[in-house]
Amino acid sequence: MSLTQKGRWITVVALVCLAAVYVRALAFTPVERLQGPAQKIFYLHVPAALWTEAAMILVGLAGIFYLFLKDPRLDRFAEASAEVGTVFATIVLTTGPIWGKPIWGTWWTWDARLTSTLLLFFLYVGYLLVRGAVRDPGLRARYAAVLGICGMCLVPFIHLSVFLFRTLHPQPIILKPSAPSLPSSMLATWLFSLVAFTLLYVGFVTQRYALSLARDAQCGGSPGHA
Amino acid sequence: MPDVPQNAGYMVAAYIVTAVILLGYAVSLYRRTDKP
Numbered sequence: 001m002s003l004t005q006k007g008r009w010i011t012v013v014a015l016v017c018l019a020a021v022y023v024r025a026l027a028f029t030p031v032e033r034l035q036g037p038a039q040k041i042f043y044l045h046v047p048a049a050l051w052t053e054a055a056m057i058l059v060g061l062a063g064i065f066y067l068f069l070k071d072p073r074l075d076r077f078a079e080a081s082a083e084v085g086t087v088f089a090t091i092v093l094t095t096g097p098i099w100g101k102p103i104w105g106t107w108w109t110w111d112a113r114l115t116s117t118l119l120l121f122f123l124y125v126g127y128l129l130v131r132g133a134v135r136d137p138g139l140r141a142r143y144a145a146v147l148g149i150c151g152m153c154l155v156p157f158i159h160l161s162v163f164l165f166r167t168l169h170p171q172p173i174i175l176k177p178s179a180p181s182l183p184s185s186m187l188a189t190w191l192f193s194l195v196a197f198t199l200l201y202v203g204f205v206t207q208r209y210a211l212s213l214a215r216d217a218q219c220g221g222s223p224g225h226a
Numbered sequence: 227m228p229d230v231p232q233n234a235g236y237m238v239a240a241y242i243v244t245a246v247i248l249l250g251y252a253v254s255l256y257r258r259t260d261k262p
Contacts, residue, residue: 004259007259008256008259009234011252011255015248015249015252018245018248022241022245025233026237026241031230033230034231035231035238036230036231036232036233036234037231037233037234038231038233038234038236038237038238041236041237041240041241044241044244045240045245047262048244084251087247087248087251090247091243091247091248093232094240094243094244094247095243095244098236098239098243099236101236101258102233103229107231150232160235165231169248200248204251204252207255207256207259208255210254210259211258211259214259
Protein backbone atom coordinates (compact mmCIF):
# COMPACT_ATOMS: atom_id res chain seq x y z
CA MET A 1 0.00 0.00 0.00
CA SER A 2 1.41 3.38 -1.03
CA LEU A 3 1.77 6.34 1.30
CA THR A 4 -1.08 8.13 -0.48
CA GLN A 5 -3.39 5.16 0.01
CA LYS A 6 -2.44 4.92 3.69
CA GLY A 7 -3.22 8.61 4.09
CA ARG A 8 -6.56 8.19 2.35
CA TRP A 9 -7.57 5.29 4.56
CA ILE A 10 -6.63 7.16 7.72
CA THR A 11 -8.62 10.16 6.46
CA VAL A 12 -11.67 8.01 5.72
CA VAL A 13 -11.50 6.50 9.24
CA ALA A 14 -11.09 10.01 10.67
CA LEU A 15 -14.11 11.35 8.77
CA VAL A 16 -16.22 8.41 9.98
CA CYS A 17 -15.06 9.17 13.54
CA LEU A 18 -15.94 12.84 13.02
CA ALA A 19 -19.42 11.88 11.80
CA ALA A 20 -19.82 9.83 15.00
CA VAL A 21 -18.63 12.86 17.01
CA TYR A 22 -21.34 14.95 15.32
CA VAL A 23 -24.01 12.40 16.27
CA ARG A 24 -22.74 12.08 19.84
CA ALA A 25 -22.31 15.83 20.36
CA LEU A 26 -25.61 16.89 18.82
CA ALA A 27 -27.87 14.07 20.02
CA PHE A 28 -26.34 12.41 23.08
CA THR A 29 -24.39 15.12 24.94
CA PRO A 30 -26.37 17.33 27.33
CA VAL A 31 -26.97 20.99 26.57
CA GLU A 32 -25.07 23.37 28.84
CA ARG A 33 -27.62 25.38 30.82
CA LEU A 34 -26.05 28.86 30.72
CA GLN A 35 -24.73 28.95 27.13
CA GLY A 36 -27.35 26.75 25.50
CA PRO A 37 -26.75 24.67 22.33
CA ALA A 38 -24.04 27.09 21.10
CA GLN A 39 -21.72 25.61 23.76
CA LYS A 40 -21.52 22.45 21.62
CA ILE A 41 -19.28 24.39 19.21
CA PHE A 42 -16.67 23.67 21.90
CA TYR A 43 -16.37 20.05 20.65
CA LEU A 44 -15.07 21.27 17.28
CA HIS A 45 -13.42 24.57 18.15
CA VAL A 46 -11.08 23.37 20.91
CA PRO A 47 -9.67 20.20 19.22
CA ALA A 48 -9.13 22.24 16.04
CA ALA A 49 -7.36 24.94 18.08
CA LEU A 50 -5.12 22.37 19.81
CA TRP A 51 -4.07 20.88 16.47
CA THR A 52 -3.58 24.34 14.97
CA GLU A 53 -1.03 25.02 17.70
CA ALA A 54 0.46 21.51 17.67
CA ALA A 55 0.89 21.61 13.89
CA MET A 56 2.86 24.86 14.13
CA ILE A 57 5.05 23.45 16.92
CA LEU A 58 5.80 20.47 14.66
CA VAL A 59 6.56 22.84 11.73
CA GLY A 60 9.00 24.72 13.97
CA LEU A 61 10.67 21.56 15.31
CA ALA A 62 11.01 20.18 11.78
CA GLY A 63 12.53 23.54 10.79
CA ILE A 64 15.11 23.43 13.59
CA PHE A 65 16.14 19.88 12.70
CA TYR A 66 16.17 20.74 8.99
CA LEU A 67 18.62 23.61 9.54
CA PHE A 68 21.03 21.15 11.21
CA LEU A 69 20.44 17.97 9.21
CA LYS A 70 19.34 19.32 5.78
CA ASP A 71 17.10 16.27 5.43
CA PRO A 72 14.43 16.94 2.74
CA ARG A 73 11.98 14.67 4.58
CA LEU A 74 11.84 17.22 7.40
CA ASP A 75 11.09 20.02 4.94
CA ARG A 76 8.36 17.97 3.28
CA PHE A 77 6.81 17.18 6.66
CA ALA A 78 6.93 20.85 7.69
CA GLU A 79 5.20 21.86 4.45
CA ALA A 80 2.49 19.23 4.95
CA SER A 81 1.97 20.14 8.61
CA ALA A 82 1.74 23.87 7.76
CA GLU A 83 -0.92 23.31 5.10
CA VAL A 84 -3.03 21.14 7.43
CA GLY A 85 -2.48 23.64 10.27
CA THR A 86 -3.85 26.38 8.01
CA VAL A 87 -7.00 24.34 7.44
CA PHE A 88 -7.47 23.81 11.19
CA ALA A 89 -6.74 27.50 11.88
CA THR A 90 -9.49 28.39 9.40
CA ILE A 91 -11.89 26.22 11.39
CA VAL A 92 -10.84 27.91 14.65
CA LEU A 93 -11.26 31.41 13.19
CA THR A 94 -14.71 30.65 11.80
CA THR A 95 -16.22 28.60 14.63
CA GLY A 96 -14.83 31.01 17.25
CA PRO A 97 -16.78 34.07 16.09
CA ILE A 98 -19.90 31.93 15.49
CA TRP A 99 -19.63 30.84 19.14
CA GLY A 100 -18.70 34.32 20.36
CA LYS A 101 -21.69 36.14 18.86
CA PRO A 102 -24.42 34.51 21.00
CA ILE A 103 -22.26 34.28 24.14
CA TRP A 104 -20.26 37.56 24.12
CA GLY A 105 -22.62 39.57 21.94
CA THR A 106 -19.93 40.25 19.34
CA TRP A 107 -18.36 38.32 16.47
CA TRP A 108 -14.86 39.58 17.16
CA THR A 109 -12.84 41.53 19.70
CA TRP A 110 -9.18 42.49 19.51
CA ASP A 111 -8.15 40.78 22.73
CA ALA A 112 -4.84 38.97 23.20
CA ARG A 113 -6.05 35.42 22.49
CA LEU A 114 -8.05 36.23 19.37
CA THR A 115 -5.48 38.61 17.93
CA SER A 116 -2.56 36.25 18.51
CA THR A 117 -4.52 33.37 16.94
CA LEU A 118 -5.20 35.57 13.91
CA LEU A 119 -1.47 36.35 13.79
CA LEU A 120 -0.75 32.60 13.82
CA PHE A 121 -3.12 32.17 10.87
CA PHE A 122 -1.28 34.94 8.97
CA LEU A 123 2.03 33.23 9.80
CA TYR A 124 0.68 30.00 8.34
CA VAL A 125 -0.45 31.81 5.18
CA GLY A 126 2.88 33.65 4.98
CA TYR A 127 4.72 30.36 5.37
CA LEU A 128 2.83 28.86 2.42
CA LEU A 129 3.29 32.03 0.34
CA VAL A 130 7.06 32.00 0.95
CA ARG A 131 7.19 28.39 -0.13
CA GLY A 132 5.33 29.28 -3.32
CA ALA A 133 7.44 32.35 -4.04
CA VAL A 134 11.00 30.98 -3.70
CA ARG A 135 12.03 28.71 -6.57
CA ASP A 136 15.34 27.39 -5.25
CA PRO A 137 14.47 24.32 -3.08
CA GLY A 138 17.34 24.76 -0.62
CA LEU A 139 16.68 28.47 -0.10
CA ARG A 140 12.94 27.85 0.11
CA ALA A 141 13.42 25.21 2.81
CA ARG A 142 15.73 27.50 4.85
CA TYR A 143 13.39 30.52 4.66
CA ALA A 144 10.42 28.30 5.53
CA ALA A 145 12.30 26.73 8.46
CA VAL A 146 13.03 30.17 9.96
CA LEU A 147 9.39 31.24 9.52
CA GLY A 148 8.23 27.97 11.09
CA ILE A 149 10.49 28.53 14.11
CA CYS A 150 8.99 32.04 14.51
CA GLY A 151 5.50 30.52 14.42
CA MET A 152 6.47 27.91 17.01
CA CYS A 153 7.65 30.68 19.37
CA LEU A 154 4.21 32.32 19.09
CA VAL A 155 2.30 29.24 20.27
CA PRO A 156 3.15 29.39 24.02
CA PHE A 157 2.18 33.07 24.00
CA ILE A 158 -1.20 32.19 22.49
CA HIS A 159 -1.83 29.54 25.11
CA LEU A 160 -0.75 31.76 28.02
CA SER A 161 -2.36 34.96 26.67
CA VAL A 162 -5.56 34.35 28.66
CA PHE A 163 -3.49 34.30 31.87
CA LEU A 164 -1.21 37.23 30.96
CA PHE A 165 -3.92 39.66 29.78
CA ARG A 166 -7.52 40.49 30.60
CA THR A 167 -9.35 38.81 27.73
CA LEU A 168 -12.93 38.13 26.74
CA HIS A 169 -11.82 34.62 25.77
CA PRO A 170 -12.25 32.23 28.74
CA GLN A 171 -9.35 30.46 30.42
CA PRO A 172 -8.78 26.77 29.60
CA ILE A 173 -11.20 24.34 31.19
CA ILE A 174 -9.31 21.18 30.14
CA LEU A 175 -5.62 21.99 29.60
CA LYS A 176 -4.94 23.53 33.00
CA PRO A 177 -3.01 22.50 36.12
CA SER A 178 -6.14 21.33 37.99
CA ALA A 179 -8.64 18.70 36.85
CA PRO A 180 -10.89 19.50 33.85
CA SER A 181 -14.02 21.37 34.93
CA LEU A 182 -16.41 19.46 32.67
CA PRO A 183 -19.02 16.77 33.36
CA SER A 184 -17.80 13.33 32.32
CA SER A 185 -20.25 13.01 29.40
CA MET A 186 -19.03 16.31 27.91
CA LEU A 187 -15.41 15.39 28.53
CA ALA A 188 -15.90 12.01 26.78
CA THR A 189 -17.38 13.74 23.70
CA TRP A 190 -14.51 16.22 23.65
CA LEU A 191 -11.92 13.44 23.94
CA PHE A 192 -13.63 11.52 21.12
CA SER A 193 -13.49 14.65 18.99
CA LEU A 194 -9.81 15.12 19.83
CA VAL A 195 -9.14 11.57 18.59
CA ALA A 196 -11.04 12.34 15.34
CA PHE A 197 -9.04 15.55 14.78
CA THR A 198 -5.80 13.72 15.56
CA LEU A 199 -6.63 11.10 12.92
CA LEU A 200 -7.57 13.87 10.49
CA TYR A 201 -4.21 15.56 11.06
CA VAL A 202 -2.32 12.28 10.51
CA GLY A 203 -4.35 11.36 7.41
CA PHE A 204 -4.08 14.80 5.83
CA VAL A 205 -0.36 15.17 6.56
CA THR A 206 0.38 11.69 5.21
CA GLN A 207 -1.39 12.50 1.93
CA ARG A 208 0.20 15.95 1.67
CA TYR A 209 3.64 14.47 2.39
CA ALA A 210 3.10 11.89 -0.37
CA LEU A 211 2.15 14.70 -2.75
CA SER A 212 5.40 16.58 -2.00
CA LEU A 213 7.35 13.36 -2.41
CA ALA A 214 5.80 12.76 -5.84
CA ARG A 215 6.53 16.36 -6.92
CA ASP A 216 10.15 16.10 -5.78
CA ALA A 217 10.49 12.83 -7.70
CA GLN A 218 9.04 14.51 -10.83
CA CYS A 219 11.62 17.29 -10.49
CA GLY A 220 14.39 14.67 -10.41
CA GLY A 221 15.07 14.28 -6.72
CA SER A 222 15.34 17.15 -4.27
CA PRO A 223 18.13 19.42 -5.53
CA GLY A 224 19.37 22.07 -3.18
CA HIS A 225 18.38 20.23 -0.03
CA ALA A 226 21.81 18.75 0.54
CA MET B 227 -33.67 28.94 37.23
CA PRO B 228 -32.87 30.85 33.98
CA ASP B 229 -34.19 29.52 30.67
CA VAL B 230 -31.69 27.78 28.39
CA PRO B 231 -30.73 30.24 25.58
CA GLN B 232 -32.24 29.42 22.19
CA ASN B 233 -29.14 29.67 19.98
CA ALA B 234 -29.08 26.32 18.17
CA GLY B 235 -28.74 28.12 14.83
CA TYR B 236 -25.19 29.20 15.70
CA MET B 237 -24.32 25.62 16.64
CA VAL B 238 -25.70 24.26 13.37
CA ALA B 239 -23.82 26.93 11.40
CA ALA B 240 -20.51 26.07 13.10
CA TYR B 241 -20.96 22.34 12.51
CA ILE B 242 -21.80 22.90 8.84
CA VAL B 243 -18.85 25.27 8.31
CA THR B 244 -16.44 22.77 9.90
CA ALA B 245 -17.76 19.90 7.76
CA VAL B 246 -17.49 21.99 4.58
CA ILE B 247 -13.90 23.04 5.34
CA LEU B 248 -12.74 19.51 6.23
CA LEU B 249 -14.54 17.77 3.36
CA GLY B 250 -13.37 20.47 0.95
CA TYR B 251 -9.75 19.95 1.96
CA ALA B 252 -10.12 16.15 1.84
CA VAL B 253 -11.48 16.36 -1.71
CA SER B 254 -8.73 18.83 -2.67
CA LEU B 255 -6.07 16.42 -1.41
CA TYR B 256 -7.74 13.50 -3.17
CA ARG B 257 -7.79 15.35 -6.49
CA ARG B 258 -4.20 16.55 -6.18
CA THR B 259 -2.84 13.12 -5.25
CA ASP B 260 -4.96 11.43 -7.94
CA LYS B 261 -3.13 13.16 -10.81
CA PRO B 262 -0.64 10.86 -12.57
